[in-house]
Amino acid sequence: MIQLRFHPFRLALLEPFTVSYGTRTHQETLIVALHDGQHSGFGEAPAIFYYGVTVQQFQDALEQHRDAIEAWNPADTTPEAFWETMAPRLATMPFALCALDCAAHDLYGKRLGQSLYQRWGYTLDTLPLSDYTLGIDEIPVMVRKMRDFPWPVYKIKLGTPDDIAMVRELRRHTQVPLRVDANAGWQPDQALRNIRAFQELNVELIEQPLPPADLEGARWLFERSPIPLMADESCQREADVATCAHHFHGINIKLAKCGGLTPARRMVAQARQLGLQVMVGCMTESTVGISAAAQLLPVLDFADLDTPMLLRTDVASGVRFEQGKVVYAQENGTGVRMLPTTEAERL
Template structure:
C-alpha cells in the first residue's frame, strides 16, 4: 500500500468568524491511499482553535506512521484503524484523514459506496444547514441571502448583539435556525436567550457554554426551553457517556473523534443513552464532506456545508442542493479529484 500526502489550500467565500477566531484561507492535508490499482482519498482539516492539529503536524504524524501504514493492505477500514491507532492515536486529525482514505479505498475495491457496504439506505436523510459566520448584522443578512432558500441556517453567535442578529435574520427568511455560540455564553445568558430565540424559530443551541462547565450545563438542562447539543464537550468516544443527562444530543466531528470508525461507535453509544446525534464538519473540501455523508442514514441532524463555504473545491463528491445531499454514481465515499 502506498501513502501520498499533499497540502491543499482552500480559499473561503467570505472571512469565516466564530467566537474562537477568523479564517480566510483553509490549509488542509489530502491523504491518498493506493493499493492494487485503486486510490482512496481522505482529508485532514486544520483548525485555528486546535493549534496542535495543523496540516504540518498531521503530515509529521502520518510520516512517522508510514512504515505501519504501508506494511500491508487491509480487509476492512477497522483493521487498518486498529493497526495504526497505537502510533496515530495522539493526533486524531491525522488518524481521521487516513481513516477517510481507507473507507474510500475499501469501497472502491469492493465496488460499492460505503453507506451501502454498511447496509444503510439513502431514504429520509436529514438536511444540512448552511452556516452564517459572525460579522456585522448587515453582512450576515447578505451572507444568508447569497444562499437564499436553504431550509436551515446555522448562525454563529458570541457577540454583544446576539439577539439583534437573530431578530434581523428572521425578517428575511422563514427557515429553521440553529444557534452555535462556540462556548461563548454563560448558563444565565443561555437561559435568558432561549425563550425569545425559540419564538424566533430556533431549533436548538449548540455548545453555548465552555466545554468543561458541566455544572452550568446541568443548570441549563434543568430549565432551558430549547434542546442543547454538545460539540466541544463531546470530542472522543469517552465523552459520549459524560453528555448523557446533561445535553440533549451530541455533535460529532470526525476530525476530533479520529475518523468514521470511532464516529460509528459514538453514534451507537449515543443511541443507547437516549441522545440525539448530529455530525458536523470543519472547513473542508468535498473529500471530507463526502466521508461525512456516508453517515447520513444514522443521523438526526447534520452540518456538512464545509465545501459550500469555500470558493474553489478540489474534488467532486457528495454535494448539497439547498441542504439536500446528492450522491454521485461513484464507489467508496464518492470522491473524484478534479485534477486527477
C-alpha cells in the same frame, strides 16, 4: 502494496469567516491518499488554527508510521481493524488518524464496488437536510448572505453581545428553521436568557452554549432549556458521549476530532443507547472530508456539512448538496475523486 501519498492545500474561502475563536480567509488542509495500484482512497485533515495543529504536523505523524500504513492489506483486513492498529500510534493526532481512516474506508469501498453507506447496510429512505452556516458578521452583511444563498435551514454562529438582536433580525427575513452555535461563548445565566428569547424566534437547536469544562452549568441549563442543546466541544472523543447524557439533548460528531468514521459510527450507536440525538458536523473541509461524513446521513437527526460551499475553489468531486439535500456521487467508497486540475493553492 499500499502507497501513502500527501496532498497539502491552502484553500481560499469565498468570504472571511468569523466564529468566536477568530476570523479566517483561508484554510490549510492535508489530503491523505492510499493507493493500491488500481484504486485510490482519500481522507482529509484540516489544520484548524484554534486547535494548534498544522499540516506539517499531520504529515510528520503519518510519515513516522509509513511502514505500518503501507503494510495494510485491504484484501485481508477491514478498515475498522486497520483503525484499531493505527489508533494507538496516532493517539495524540486524531485529525491525522481521521484522514487515514477515511482514506482506508474510501479505498475499501472502491475495491468492493460499493458506497460506504451501502457497505454498512444503510438505506436512503430518510436523510436530514444539511444547514448552511452564517459566520459572525455585521447584521446587514449576514442578511445579505442569507438573501444571496437561499437555503432550507441556516446555522448562525453566535458569541457576541448582540446575539439576540442578530437572530431576531435574521428571523425577520426568513421563516426556515434556524440553528445557533455559541461555540462555548456564553455563561449559564446569559445562555438561559438567550434561549428563552430564541424559543420565541423558533430556533430549532443550540450548539455548545457553555465552555466544555462547565459540566455543572451544562446540567443546570439542560434541565431548564426548552430548546435541544447539542454538545460540540464537549463531545470530541468516544469517551465523551456518556458524559453528555443528562447534560445535553444530543451530540455533534466531527470526524476530525474523534479520529474518523470508525469511532464516529460507534459514537452514533452509543448516543442512541443513551437516548441522545445525533448530528454530524464538520471543520472547514473540502469535498473530501464532507463526502466521508455524508456516508453517515442515513443514521443522523441533523447535519452540518456545508463547508465546500464556503470555499472559493474545491479540490475534489464527491457528494454535493442541492437545497440542503445530499446528492451522492456515482463513485464508490466515499465518492471522492480528486480534480485533475485545481486552482487551490498547493502548500
